[in-house]
Amino acid sequence: MSAPRVSCLLVAALAVLCFGLAAELDTWFQAWAGNRAQSADMLNVLLGDGRRMFANHFYVKADAYFHSGFYPTVFDNREAFQTAHMAEDSGTVGGRNQGEETGFLGKPRDWIDAFSRQFFPSEHTHLDQGGAQGQANGAGDLGEGSEVREILPWLRLSADLDPNRVETYTVTAYWLRERMGKVAEAEKFLRDGLRENPGSYEILYELGRVYSENKNDPARARNLWEAALRQWQRQEAAQAEPDKYLFNQIAAHLAMLEQKEGNYRQALVYLEMWKTRSPSPESVQKFIEEVRQKLDRGTPDIPRPADKKPTEAP
Amino acid sequence: MNTLAENVSMIKPSPLLARKAIVKIENLCVEYRRRELCGATKPVVNNLNLSVQEGEVYGFLGPNGAGKTTTMNVLLGFTNATSGEAWLFGENVREPIARQRIGYLPELTYYYKFLSAEELLRFYACIFRIPKAERERRIDDVLKLVELEHARKRQIKTYSKGMQQRVGLAQALVNNPELLILDEPTSGLDPVGRMKVREVIQRLKNEGKTVFFSSHELGEVETVCDRVAILHQGELKLDGRLSELAESNRCSLEQLFLRVVGYEHHPDTPPLPCV
Amino acid sequence: MNNLFAVAGVVIKELYRRKDFYVLFVLTILICVVMGSVRIFNDAKIARYLKEICLLLVWISSLVIAITTTARQIPAERENRTLFPLLAKPLSRTELLVGKFLGCWFACGLALLCFYLFFALLAGSREQHWSFINYFQAAVLHWVMLGVVVALTLLGSLVFTAPSSNTTICFLAVAGILILGRHLNKVALHLPEPRRSILYAVYYCIPHLELFDVRDLIIHNWPPIPWRVCILATVYALAYATAFLIAASLVFRRKAIN
Numbered sequence: 101m102s103a104p105r106v107s108c109l110l111v112a113a114l115a116v117l118c119f120g121l122a123a124e125l126d127t128w129f130q131a132w133a134g135n136r137a138q139s140a141d142m143l144n145v146l147l148g149d150g151r152r153m154f155a156n157h158f159y160v161k162a163d164a165y166f167h168s169g170f171y172p173t174v175f176d177n178r179e180a181f182q183t184a185h186m187a188e189d190s191g192t193v194g195g196r197n198q199g200e201e202t203g204f205l206g207k208p209r210d211w212i213d214a215f216s217r218q219f220f221p222s223e224h225t226h227l228d229q230g231g232a233q234g235q236a237n238g239a240g241d242l243g244e245g246s247e248v249r250e251i252l253p254w255l256r257l258s259a260d261l262d263p264n265r266v267e268t269y270t271v272t273a274y275w276l277r278e279r280m281g282k283v284a285e286a287e288k289f290l291r292d293g294l295r296e297n298p299g300s301y302e303i304l305y306e307l308g309r310v311y312s313e314n315k316n317d318p319a320r321a322r323n324l325w326e327a328a329l330r331q332w333q334r335q336e337a338a339q340a341e342p343d344k345y346l347f348n349q350i351a352a353h354l355a356m357l358e359q360k361e362g363n364y365r366q367a368l369v370y371l372e373m374w375k376t377r378s379p380s381p382e383s384v385q386k387f388i389e390e391v392r393q394k395l396d397r398g399t400p401d402i403p404r405p406a407d408k409k410p411t412e413a414p
Numbered sequence: 415m416n417t418l419a420e421n422v423s424m425i426k427p428s429p430l431l432a433r434k435a436i437v438k439i440e441n442l443c444v445e446y447r448r449r450e451l452c453g454a455t456k457p458v459v460n461n462l463n464l465s466v467q468e469g470e471v472y473g474f475l476g477p478n479g480a481g482k483t484t485t486m487n488v489l490l491g492f493t494n495a496t497s498g499e500a501w502l503f504g505e506n507v508r509e510p511i512a513r514q515r516i517g518y519l520p521e522l523t524y525y526y527k528f529l530s531a532e533e534l535l536r537f538y539a540c541i542f543r544i545p546k547a548e549r550e551r552r553i554d555d556v557l558k559l560v561e562l563e564h565a566r567k568r569q570i571k572t573y574s575k576g577m578q579q580r581v582g583l584a585q586a587l588v589n590n591p592e593l594l595i596l597d598e599p600t601s602g603l604d605p606v607g608r609m610k611v612r613e614v615i616q617r618l619k620n621e622g623k624t625v626f627f628s629s630h631e632l633g634e635v636e637t638v639c640d641r642v643a644i645l646h647q648g649e650l651k652l653d654g655r656l657s658e659l660a661e662s663n664r665c666s667l668e669q670l671f672l673r674v675v676g677y678e679h680h681p682d683t684p685p686l687p688c689v
Numbered sequence: 690m691n692n693l694f695a696v697a698g699v700v701i702k703e704l705y706r707r708k709d710f711y712v713l714f715v716l717t718i719l720i721c722v723v724m725g726s727v728r729i730f731n732d733a734k735i736a737r738y739l740k741e742i743c744l745l746l747v748w749i750s751s752l753v754i755a756i757t758t759t760a761r762q763i764p765a766e767r768e769n770r771t772l773f774p775l776l777a778k779p780l781s782r783t784e785l786l787v788g789k790f791l792g793c794w795f796a797c798g799l800a801l802l803c804f805y806l807f808f809a810l811l812a813g814s815r816e817q818h819w820s821f822i823n824y825f826q827a828a829v830l831h832w833v834m835l836g837v838v839v840a841l842t843l844l845g846s847l848v849f850t851a852p853s854s855n856t857t858i859c860f861l862a863v864a865g866i867l868i869l870g871r872h873l874n875k876v877a878l879h880l881p882e883p884r885r886s887i888l889y890a891v892y893y894c895i896p897h898l899e900l901f902d903v904r905d906l907i908i909h910n911w912p913p914i915p916w917r918v919c920i921l922a923t924v925y926a927l928a929y930a931t932a933f934l935i936a937a938s939l940v941f942r943r944k945a946i947n
Contacts, residue, residue: 169905
C-alpha cells in the first residue's frame with residue numbers, strides 16, 4: 101500500500117475517533133455543573149467565578165474615584181476605609197471605619213517618600229464635595245456634586261461582574277438619584293439588581309427610598325419597605341449577628357412615613373421595633389414619647405422636612 | 415667604467431623610501447580566550463609587523479584562519495590588540511579620528527534595509543562631517559560610479575545582492591578616502607562585478623590612493639597589487655613587492671602561496687628565501 | 690554632536706518606517722473610541738474612566754515602543770552586520786551608544802506627542818475644557834521617565850545576549866518599579882534583618898519611575914505640580930539615565946563585536 105494512501109487512511113481513522121469521542125463526551129459536558137459555556141454572560145464564560153474578584157476590585161476603584169485618587173493601597177493602613185465612603189455617605193450600609201481618613205499615608209519616612217507625594221493625590225476629598233478642584237478652590241460642602249458621575253462606570257462594571265453583590269446596586273442607585281437626578285435609571289438599576297437577587301431587603305429598601313424621596317409615592321414606598329422588613333426577618337433575624345443597621349433604617353423610615361401619613365399607631369409599632377435593635381434606644385424612646393403625645397392629643401402631625409440622607413439612630 | 419661613487423650617485427632613490435607609511439603595525443599580538451579550555455587563550459595573530467606605503471595596492475593573503483580578518487579588525491577598531499600597536503595615518507587605531515580618511519568594504523555587505531541608498535550615503539557622509547553642498551555632490555558622484563542612480567530612492571531591502579554590494583562600495587568611497595580597506599571585495603560577485611571592482615581599485619591607484627585588501631583570488635591580486643603579504647597561523651611568512659617575489663622565486667603567486675602555507679613541496683621549486 | 694544626531698536620525702527613521710507605532714496608536718484610538726461610545730446610565734459627560742483607559746493604553750504602548758525599539762538596536766546592528774561599516778567610520782562606541790539613546794528617546798518623544806494629543810482631544814471632547822499645563826507636565830515627565838527606561842534597556846542589550854531576554858527582563862523591572870517602587874520602604878519596615886537592609890538598599894538604588902506616573906493627577910483634575918518639583922524630577926531622571934549610559938559605555942568598550 102502506497103504511503104499517501106496510508107496517510108489518508110490514518111487521517112480518516114483519527115477523524116472518526118475524534119467525532120466519536122466528541123459525541124460521547126458532549127452529553128457528559130452538558131450535564132456538568134461547572135459548564136460555563138451554557139451561560140449567556142460573556143464575562144461568566146471568560147472568567148468564571150474569578151469575576152467576583154474583579155468585581156470587588158472595581159467596587160473599590162469606584163471608591164478611589166470618589167476620593168479623586170486619594171486611596172490607600174494594600175500596603176497602607178486601611179482601617180478608615182473598611183467600608184467604602186461612597187457607600188457610607190449613601191446611608192445604604194453601616195460603617196465599620198476607624199481612625200483618621202487622612203492618616204493612612206502617615207508622615208514621610210524618607211526624602212523619596214516626601215518627594216513622591218507631589219506626584220499623586222495626597223489630600224482627602226470626596227467627589228460630592230467638589231473633588232480635587234473643590235479642594236483646590238477651597239469649596240466647602242456640596243461643591244460641584246454632579247462629579248459623582250465619575251464613579252458610575254466602575255460601579256456598573258462591578259455589578260456586571262458580580263450581580264449578586266447587592267451593595268453595588270444600592271450605592272449606585274443612591275448617587276444616581278440624589279446627585280445625578282437620574283431617578284428612572286436608578287429605579288431600573290435597582291430592579292435589575294432585584295431580578296438577580298430576588299428577596300434582597302437592601303434593594304427593596306432602596307427602591308422604597310426612590311418612591312418616597314424622589315417619586316413622592318408613599319404607598320409604594322410603604323409596600324416596598326414592608327416587603328424589605330419581611331425579607332429581613334426571614335433572612336437575618338435568626339443570624340448570630342444580624343444586619344441591625346439596615347433593620348434600623350427600614351424601621352425608622354417606616355415610622356417616619358406612618359407618622360407623616362398620620363398613622364400614629366402604626367408609627368409606634370415601627371418605633372418599638374426600631375428601639376429593640378437601636379444602638380441608642382433612649383433617643384428612639386424620645387420619638388416614641390412624641391408620637392404618643394400626638395396620639396393622645398388627637399392632633400395631626402406637622403410633616404418633618406425630608407432629609408437628604410436617611411436619619412440614623414441619634 | 416664608472417667609479418663606485420658615480421654608480422651610487424646614479425642610483426635614483428627608491429620611490430618607496432620617499433613615501434610615508436599609511437598603515438603601520440608593530441609587534442601586533444591578538445589572543446582570544448577559549449571557553450572550552452577553561453580560560454586558556456588562543457593566539458590568532460602573533461608578533462605581526464608590516465607597513466603599507468602611500469599609493470600602494472597591498473594584497474593581504476593567507477588561508478582561512480590565518481588571522482587576516484583579525485588584523486583588519488584591529489586596524490578598524492573592532493578588536494583590541496592583546497599587545498603591540500597599529501597606526502593609520504600616524505593615528506593610533508584606537509582613536510576614532512584614525513578612521514576619518516579611510517573607506518571600508520566588508521566581505522558581507524548588509525546595510526539598513528529601511529533606508530534608501532541615498533539616505534545611507536547621506537548618513538555616512540554626516541559622520542564624516544562632509545559639508546552639505548559637497549556631501550550631495552559626493553553622493554551623486556558615487557552613485558553614478560556604482561551605477562545605482564536609478565535606484566537611489568528605493569529602500570535597500572528591495573535591492574538584489576549585486577546592488578547591495580555596489581551600495582557597499584559606494585559607502586566605502588563616499589568620503590573620497592585616502593586608504594581603502596577591502597575584505598574580500600570580489601567574494602560572491604559575478605565576473606562583471608569583479609571587473610568593476612578591479613576597475614575601481616585601478617582608478618584609485620591611478621589617483622595615488624592606497625588600497626589594502628584581502629582576497630583569495632590570487633589571479634586578481636597578481637593583476638592589481640604592488641605588494642603582497644602572506645599570513646599563516648597568525649605569523650607573517652612573506653612580505654614584498656610582487657614583481658621581486660616572482661622574479662626571485664621563479665614561480666607563480668599561487669605556487670608561492672601554497673609553498674608558504676606548507677601545502678606542497680615540489681622538488682623542482684627552489685627553497686624559500688629568508689624573510 | 691553631528692555624529693550623535695546622525696545616528697539618532699536613523700533610529701527615528703526606523704521607528705516611523707516600522708509598523709509598531711502605528712499599530713499601537715490605532716489600537717489605542719479604537720479601544721478608546723469603543724469605550725467612549727458606551728452609554729453609562731444615559732450620561733454623556735462621564736470622562737474620567739475614559740481618561741484612565743486612554744492613559745493606561747498610552748503608558749503600555751509607550752513602554753512597548755521604548756523597550757522593544759531600544760532592545761533591538763545594538764543586537765540587530767550586530768546580527769545584521771551593519772555595526773561594522775558603521776564603526777569603521779570616525780565614530781566611537783560611546784558616540785554610537787549616545788546616538789542610539791538619543792534616537793530612541795526622541796522617537797519615544799514623538800510617539801508620546803501623538804498619544805498625548807489624542808488624549809487631550811478625547812478628554813476635551815468629554816469635559817469641555819483643556820488642562821494644557823497638566824497635560825504638558827504629564828507628557829514631559831512621562832518622556833523623561835522613558836529616557837531612564839531607554840538607557841536601562843540599552844545597558845541590558847549589552848549585558849544580555851538575546852534581545853528577547855533583555856526585553857522581558859526590562860519589562861518586568863520597569864513594571865515592578867512602577868507598581869511596587871513606592872511601597873518597598875513600607876514592606877521593609879516589617880521585615881527582620883538582614884532582609885530589611887537589603888530591601889532598603891534596593892529601595893534607595895532603583896530609579897523611582899513611579900514618580901513620573903502622574904496619571905491620577907490628570908484623571909482627577911488635580912492642580913498642576915509646582916514647576917520646581919518637575920525640574921527636580923527631571924534632573925533626577927537625567928542623572929539615572931546618565932549613570933546607565935556610562936555603565937553601558939564601559940561595557941560596550943570592552944565588548945568584542947565581531
